[in-house]
Amino acid sequence: MNDDNLRETREALADATTRFAKSEIAPHATAWDEAGEFPRALYRRAGELGFLGIGYPEDLGGTPAPLALKLPLWVALARHGTSGGVLASLFSHNIGLPPVIAHGSPQLQREVVPPVLRGEQISALAITEPGGGSDVAQLRTSARREGDHYIVDGEKTFITSGMRADWLTVAVRTDPASRGAGGISMLLVPGDAPGIRRTRLAKMGWHSSDTAQLHFDGVRVPARNLLGSEGSGFRIIMGNFNGERFGLAAAALGYAQACLDEALDWARQRKTFGAALLEHQVLRHKLVDMQMRISSTEAWLEAVAAQGDALHAQGRDNAPEWVAQVCLLKNHATQTMQFCADAAVQILGGMGYMRGTVSERIYREVKVMMIGGGAEEIMKELAARQLGW
Ligand SMILES: Cc1cc2nc3c(=O)[nH]c(=O)nc-3n(C[C@H](O)[C@H](O)[C@H](O)COP(=O)(O)OP(=O)(O)OC[C@H]3O[C@@H](n4cnc5c(N)ncnc54)[C@H](O)[C@@H]3O)c2cc1C
Structure with missing residues (x-):
């Protein structure tokens, strides 16, 4: 795929994902959170639309995709779906299936992978x-x-x-x-x-x-x-973690953006002391601080995606220099999410503490992003080792 094709495919995928997330996840996110579950039918819907199969072999019902294509998908799902709970379960196959694809027998793959990518099984x-x-x-x-x-x-x-x-x-x-x-x-x-x-x-x-x-x-x-x-399990687990951590970092960016979207919207409408919140310099600067962290995370994700795709083309998946970047990036992205969720709740004031706002939900979802798939301290240790320190 040349650069123009990649750009066009990325835009088309991001548009389709945004439409799906805005129409089929976001409107229900609060109700599903309160209910403690989302309908199983959502798996089938995501399967029909091809989202579950992104990054999987064609002969097993998927659509092969480099990291550069998976990245906008995960960011858009998180930013516009605004529900970590839904995405974690809807896409749990992204951590369950890769070991089957990489190490299962062809017969096992044919039995297991297609029904999962169609959303019929989990x-x-x-x-x-x-x-x-x-x-x-x-x-x-x-x-x-x-x-x-x-x-x-x-x-x-x-x-x-x-x-x-x-x-x-x-x-x-x-x-x-x-x-x-x-x-x-x-x-x-x-x-x-x-x-x-x-x-x-x-x-x-x-x-x-x-x-x-x-x-x-x-x-x-x-x-x-x-x-x-x-006896090969430990190596499989460690390899699998890298994809999970990259995905968590991409999603963390999307959630940070969702917090900024809501906070900016609120800051434009809400008036105190005769002016919109956005006109008070302290709050405007808070929003700028959010954007600054979002921009650095975005740029780093793009760079690490490109590095990972280039290494894959050389047959050097999970090269130490890439693993180190993924560890550092996961910490940076989840810290960006934490900063933005905290700032957004503050900007929304009492409303930010109320169930039903996006920022309130994402604020409660920060810690799992910093712990799951390898906690922050473990990421630092692993990065240091990969860097030869
Ligand atoms: C909502 C949720 C969903 C999850 N989903 C899955 C899943 O689908 N599959 C799955 O297998 N797991 C899952 N996990 C588990 C997750 O991966 C673990 O919680 C995580 O790896 C940390 O392990 P632990 O909770 O046992 O903490 P521990 O290993 O007990 O560590 C506790 C704390 O001590 C720190 N720590 C540990 N060792 C050191 C050290 N040497 N130096 C400094 N600090 C250290 C850790 O960073 C952590 O902050 C999930 C967790 C949550 C909360």
Whole structure:
């Protein structure tokens, strides 16, 4: 794709995404948050319109796309959909499916991927355990081989789409004698397998996303559902994190923009002491500070997308210099979101504290962006290591 084609495709995709987000997500975001869920039909709608398949192979029902195309999609969905809860669950396949695409057998891919991209089934990723999330190498959920099955026992927690998922991409320990990263594998567990128990978790934000604790009690999984080889799980998990972190950074930009959109609108209309808020210099500067952070995040995202696409073309996915940039960018983007959500609530005054405003919802969604997919401190450690410090 040449530069002109890429620009045109980006604009068309951003327009289509914006229309979908404005008409089919934003008007319902508050009600779905209050209800604690969104209709399952939204998956089918997003599938029909092709949004679920962006970035996936054509022969599995997707539309291949470089990061430069995924970026405007994620930003527009976040900015105009204004609901982290909806997006987290609607797109949980973006963390659940990549290990299946990269390491599942062709037969498994044909069985699992197309129905998920059509929105008929839901995919989730289950790594975090009650004993810890950051220190992935210490996970304890076990998968013991018995003939042509694995028997899975253990617990996962904070799992997005955990209540509804039809497919769970689960990190397990296949070598019971191992400690640390060595004995970890990835297994695709069918959601209807006997022995899985799901418990819904209550949260600060993302109310419309179903987050669950999962209990595996002697769950039998066909051995052909192993993704990659036994013991290769840690590497798969780390590779998968990079795409998730880039996506979180892009979404954080969209949410920051949504806060600025609402705050600017309010500052133009709301009058105090005989003038619109926007005419008071202190508030105008607050809006400028938001825009400054948004602009730097936007430029950095574009640069990291271009770098990632160039490395992919050279067969150097997940090169250390790119991984370091993604870690730094995730922190910068989520700090931008935090700053903008805080400033927007302040500019809206009492209204910013009321349920139903975009800024109030996004304010409650900040912390999960700074913790999920690798917490801020972990991003700093990983960036330092990749930079050779
Ligand atoms: C709403 C929500 C949805 C989620 N969805 C999923 C999902 O779909 N799948 C999934 O597998 N997980 C999911 N997670 C889990 C998420 O990835 C973890 O919460 C995250 O990785 C942090 O793990 P933890 O909560 O166990 O914190 P811990 O690992 O216990 O860490 C606690 C705090 O200590 C800090 N910390 C830890 N170690 C160090 C250190 N060495 N130096 C300095 N600071 C340190 C951390 O940064 C963190 O701030 C979700 C979480 C939330 C809140």
